[in-house]
Amino acid sequence: MKKILKIAVVIIALGAAVQTVVSIASADPKISARGEPGI
Amino acid sequence: MLGRINSFRADPTAYMGAVVMLGFSAWAGWRWFHTGLLFFLLLLVRDVVAAWFLVTRRPNMAEMSVGRAEWLAYLSCALPLFYFAPTHSHGFAVSLLAGLLPIAGFTLATVALFDLGESFGISPANRGRIGSGIYQKLSHPMYLGYVVAELGLVLLNPVNVVIWCTSIALYYSRALRELAVLDPRVGAESTKRSYF
Numbered sequence: 001m002k003k004i005l006k007i008a009v010v011i012i013a014l015g016a017a018v019q020t021v022v023s024i025a026s027a028d029p030k031i032s033a034r035g036e037p038g039i
Numbered sequence: 040m041l042g043r044i045n046s047f048r049a050d051p052t053a054y055m056g057a058v059v060m061l062g063f064s065a066w067a068g069w070r071w072f073h074t075g076l077l078f079f080l081l082l083l084v085r086d087v088v089a090a091w092f093l094v095t096r097r098p099n100m101a102e103m104s105v106g107r108a109e110w111l112a113y114l115s116c117a118l119p120l121f122y123f124a125p126t127h128s129h130g131f132a133v134s135l136l137a138g139l140l141p142i143a144g145f146t147l148a149t150v151a152l153f154d155l156g157e158s159f160g161i162s163p164a165n166r167g168r169i170g171s172g173i174y175q176k177l178s179h180p181m182y183l184g185y186v187v188a189e190l191g192l193v194l195l196n197p198v199n200v201v202i203w204c205t206s207i208a209l210y211y212s213r214a215l216r217e218l219a220v221l222d223p224r225v226g227a228e229s230t231k232r233s234y235f
Contacts, residue, residue: 002153009084009153013146016077020138024131 044094053093056161060090078142085149092152092159101165101220108216109162115209116161119185122202125195137194144188147173151180163216179217182210 047054064086071079129137152159154172173180186207193199 002156005084005088006150006153009081009146009149012077012081012084013142016081016142017139019077020142021135024134024138027134 045096050094050096050098053096053160057090057093060086060093064090078145081142081145081149085145085152088149088152089159092156096157096159097166099160099164099166101163108213111209111216112162112213115206115213118202118206118209119189119192122189122192122199123196126198129195133194137191140191140194141188144184144186144191146184147187148181148184151177151184155181163213163220165220168221179210179214182214186210 045053064083067079067082067086070076071083128134151173154174155169158166158169160166177183186203189199189203189206193203
Protein backbone atom coordinates (compact mmCIF):
# COMPACT_ATOMS: atom_id res chain seq x y z
CA MET A 1 0.00 0.00 0.00
CA LYS A 2 2.78 2.43 0.97
CA LYS A 3 4.68 1.58 -2.21
CA ILE A 4 1.62 2.31 -4.37
CA LEU A 5 1.05 5.62 -2.60
CA LYS A 6 4.72 6.56 -2.99
CA ILE A 7 4.50 5.85 -6.73
CA ALA A 8 1.32 7.97 -6.88
CA VAL A 9 3.16 10.84 -5.14
CA VAL A 10 6.04 10.63 -7.65
CA ILE A 11 3.54 10.63 -10.57
CA ILE A 12 1.78 13.71 -9.13
CA ALA A 13 5.17 15.39 -8.69
CA LEU A 14 6.18 14.66 -12.29
CA GLY A 15 2.85 16.07 -13.47
CA ALA A 16 3.41 19.16 -11.32
CA ALA A 17 6.92 19.58 -12.78
CA VAL A 18 5.63 19.34 -16.36
CA GLN A 19 2.84 21.79 -15.51
CA THR A 20 5.39 24.23 -14.06
CA VAL A 21 7.70 24.04 -17.09
CA VAL A 22 4.81 24.55 -19.53
CA SER A 23 3.36 27.41 -17.47
CA ILE A 24 6.68 29.27 -17.16
CA ALA A 25 7.63 28.63 -20.79
CA SER A 26 4.29 29.97 -22.04
CA ALA A 27 4.73 33.10 -19.91
CA ASP A 28 8.23 33.70 -21.31
CA PRO A 29 8.02 35.90 -24.41
CA LYS A 30 11.19 34.41 -25.95
CA ILE A 31 9.68 30.92 -25.83
CA SER A 32 5.95 31.51 -26.22
CA ALA A 33 6.44 33.81 -29.25
CA ARG A 34 8.74 31.36 -31.05
CA GLY A 35 7.35 30.46 -34.44
CA GLU A 36 4.62 33.05 -34.43
CA PRO A 37 4.23 35.19 -37.56
CA GLY A 38 6.22 38.39 -37.53
CA ILE A 39 8.70 37.32 -34.87
CA MET B 40 -0.15 1.88 6.84
CA LEU B 41 -3.65 1.50 8.25
CA GLY B 42 -2.58 1.39 11.88
CA ARG B 43 -4.87 1.64 14.87
CA ILE B 44 -6.01 5.15 15.81
CA ASN B 45 -4.73 6.19 19.24
CA SER B 46 -7.08 7.53 21.87
CA PHE B 47 -7.15 11.29 22.35
CA ARG B 48 -6.22 10.95 26.03
CA ALA B 49 -3.16 8.85 25.22
CA ASP B 50 -1.70 11.40 22.79
CA PRO B 51 -3.57 14.76 22.75
CA THR B 52 -0.74 16.71 21.06
CA ALA B 53 -0.92 14.33 18.10
CA TYR B 54 -4.59 15.20 17.66
CA MET B 55 -3.80 18.92 17.81
CA GLY B 56 -1.08 18.44 15.22
CA ALA B 57 -3.45 16.42 13.04
CA VAL B 58 -6.04 19.22 13.16
CA VAL B 59 -3.38 21.72 12.05
CA MET B 60 -2.27 19.41 9.22
CA LEU B 61 -5.88 18.92 8.10
CA GLY B 62 -6.27 22.72 8.09
CA PHE B 63 -3.23 22.97 5.81
CA SER B 64 -4.65 20.19 3.62
CA ALA B 65 -7.95 22.10 3.27
CA TRP B 66 -6.00 25.19 2.20
CA ALA B 67 -3.97 23.10 -0.29
CA GLY B 68 -7.17 21.50 -1.63
CA TRP B 69 -8.78 24.90 -2.08
CA ARG B 70 -5.71 26.18 -3.98
CA TRP B 71 -5.66 23.02 -6.13
CA PHE B 72 -9.36 23.42 -6.94
CA HIS B 73 -8.95 27.07 -7.96
CA THR B 74 -5.60 26.92 -9.77
CA GLY B 75 -5.55 23.34 -11.09
CA LEU B 76 -1.87 23.15 -10.10
CA LEU B 77 -0.79 19.61 -9.19
CA PHE B 78 1.74 20.98 -6.70
CA PHE B 79 -1.16 21.74 -4.36
CA LEU B 80 -2.46 18.18 -4.80
CA LEU B 81 0.99 17.01 -3.67
CA LEU B 82 0.69 19.22 -0.57
CA LEU B 83 -2.85 17.95 0.05
CA VAL B 84 -1.69 14.31 -0.01
CA ARG B 85 1.28 15.07 2.25
CA ASP B 86 -0.81 16.92 4.84
CA VAL B 87 -3.57 14.28 4.99
CA VAL B 88 -1.00 11.47 5.30
CA ALA B 89 0.87 13.43 8.01
CA ALA B 90 -2.41 13.90 9.96
CA TRP B 91 -3.12 10.16 9.66
CA PHE B 92 0.34 9.14 10.87
CA LEU B 93 0.06 11.57 13.80
CA VAL B 94 -3.09 9.96 15.19
CA THR B 95 -1.78 6.42 14.61
CA ARG B 96 1.79 7.00 15.76
CA ARG B 97 3.66 4.77 18.16
CA PRO B 98 4.23 5.88 21.76
CA ASN B 99 7.40 7.80 22.55
CA MET B 100 9.97 5.47 24.15
CA ALA B 101 12.51 8.21 24.89
CA GLU B 102 13.56 8.37 28.52
CA MET B 103 14.96 11.89 28.32
CA SER B 104 12.88 15.07 28.32
CA VAL B 105 13.18 17.23 25.20
CA GLY B 106 12.16 20.48 26.95
CA ARG B 107 13.20 23.51 24.88
CA ALA B 108 13.78 21.34 21.81
CA GLU B 109 10.02 20.81 21.58
CA TRP B 110 9.39 24.54 21.22
CA LEU B 111 12.25 24.86 18.73
CA ALA B 112 10.58 22.12 16.66
CA TYR B 113 7.26 24.00 16.58
CA LEU B 114 9.07 27.25 15.73
CA SER B 115 10.89 25.45 12.94
CA CYS B 116 7.53 24.24 11.54
CA ALA B 117 6.01 27.72 11.65
CA LEU B 118 9.00 29.61 10.23
CA PRO B 119 8.33 28.83 6.53
CA LEU B 120 5.03 30.74 6.88
CA PHE B 121 7.05 33.96 7.18
CA TYR B 122 8.82 33.83 3.81
CA PHE B 123 8.35 37.01 1.77
CA ALA B 124 6.55 37.02 -1.57
CA PRO B 125 8.50 37.60 -4.84
CA THR B 126 9.53 41.22 -5.32
CA HIS B 127 9.34 41.28 -9.13
CA SER B 128 9.11 38.99 -12.13
CA HIS B 129 12.21 36.90 -12.85
CA GLY B 130 13.86 35.41 -15.92
CA PHE B 131 13.05 31.99 -17.34
CA ALA B 132 15.87 30.08 -15.57
CA VAL B 133 15.22 31.54 -12.11
CA SER B 134 11.44 31.10 -12.43
CA LEU B 135 11.91 27.51 -13.57
CA LEU B 136 14.26 26.64 -10.69
CA ALA B 137 12.04 28.42 -8.18
CA GLY B 138 9.07 26.42 -9.49
CA LEU B 139 10.80 23.03 -9.58
CA LEU B 140 12.71 23.15 -6.27
CA PRO B 141 9.55 23.14 -4.08
CA ILE B 142 8.16 20.22 -6.09
CA ALA B 143 11.40 18.25 -5.67
CA GLY B 144 11.65 19.12 -1.99
CA PHE B 145 8.08 18.24 -1.08
CA THR B 146 8.27 15.02 -3.13
CA LEU B 147 11.31 13.95 -1.11
CA ALA B 148 9.61 14.97 2.16
CA THR B 149 6.40 13.11 1.27
CA VAL B 150 8.19 9.90 0.23
CA ALA B 151 10.16 10.11 3.50
CA LEU B 152 6.90 10.60 5.40
CA PHE B 153 5.58 7.29 4.04
CA ASP B 154 8.81 5.56 5.15
CA LEU B 155 8.64 7.20 8.58
CA GLY B 156 4.99 6.17 8.98
CA GLU B 157 3.84 5.74 12.56
CA SER B 158 7.19 7.07 13.83
CA PHE B 159 6.34 10.54 12.51
CA GLY B 160 6.21 13.44 14.95
CA ILE B 161 7.09 17.12 15.28
CA SER B 162 9.20 17.25 18.44
CA PRO B 163 12.18 14.90 18.97
CA ALA B 164 11.04 11.47 20.13
CA ASN B 165 11.99 7.81 19.97
CA ARG B 166 9.21 5.91 18.20
CA GLY B 167 11.52 3.27 16.82
CA ARG B 168 14.32 3.47 14.35
CA ILE B 169 13.50 3.65 10.63
CA GLY B 170 16.17 2.18 8.40
CA SER B 171 14.15 1.25 5.33
CA GLY B 172 13.30 3.07 2.13
CA ILE B 173 14.92 6.45 1.71
CA TYR B 174 16.20 6.29 5.31
CA GLN B 175 18.74 3.72 4.13
CA LYS B 176 20.52 6.49 2.24
CA LEU B 177 19.69 9.65 4.18
CA SER B 178 19.42 10.32 7.90
CA HIS B 179 17.00 13.25 7.66
CA PRO B 180 15.36 13.24 4.21
CA MET B 181 12.35 15.30 5.36
CA TYR B 182 14.55 18.16 6.54
CA LEU B 183 16.59 17.97 3.33
CA GLY B 184 13.34 18.13 1.35
CA TYR B 185 12.20 21.23 3.26
CA VAL B 186 15.59 22.94 2.76
CA VAL B 187 15.42 22.27 -1.01
CA ALA B 188 11.79 23.46 -1.21
CA GLU B 189 12.50 26.65 0.72
CA LEU B 190 15.50 27.44 -1.51
CA GLY B 191 12.98 28.14 -4.27
CA LEU B 192 11.56 30.99 -2.17
CA VAL B 193 15.07 32.42 -1.68
CA LEU B 194 15.53 32.59 -5.46
CA LEU B 195 12.32 34.63 -5.79
CA ASN B 196 13.20 37.10 -3.04
CA PRO B 197 16.82 37.36 -1.78
CA VAL B 198 15.63 38.78 1.57
CA ASN B 199 14.34 35.26 2.29
CA VAL B 200 17.92 34.03 2.68
CA VAL B 201 17.82 35.21 6.32
CA ILE B 202 14.76 33.03 7.05
CA TRP B 203 16.25 30.16 5.05
CA CYS B 204 19.52 30.18 7.06
CA THR B 205 17.54 30.35 10.32
CA SER B 206 15.39 27.48 9.10
CA ILE B 207 18.46 25.34 8.28
CA ALA B 208 19.89 26.05 11.75
CA LEU B 209 16.62 24.91 13.33
CA TYR B 210 16.47 21.73 11.21
CA TYR B 211 20.09 21.01 12.18
CA SER B 212 19.27 21.53 15.85
CA ARG B 213 16.22 19.23 15.57
CA ALA B 214 18.29 16.57 13.80
CA LEU B 215 20.97 16.66 16.51
CA ARG B 216 18.35 16.41 19.24
CA GLU B 217 16.65 13.48 17.51
CA LEU B 218 19.93 11.60 17.32
CA ALA B 219 20.46 12.26 21.03
CA VAL B 220 16.96 11.03 21.90
CA LEU B 221 17.44 7.82 19.95
CA ASP B 222 19.63 5.04 21.30
CA PRO B 223 23.32 6.18 21.24
CA ARG B 224 24.28 3.13 19.15
CA VAL B 225 21.67 4.14 16.57
CA GLY B 226 22.99 7.70 16.66
CA ALA B 227 26.52 6.47 15.98
CA GLU B 228 25.25 4.34 13.09
CA SER B 229 23.34 7.27 11.64
CA THR B 230 26.45 9.41 11.49
CA LYS B 231 28.02 6.88 9.10
CA ARG B 232 25.41 7.87 6.53
CA SER B 233 25.31 11.28 4.84
CA TYR B 234 24.12 13.72 7.48
CA PHE B 235 20.93 14.97 5.83
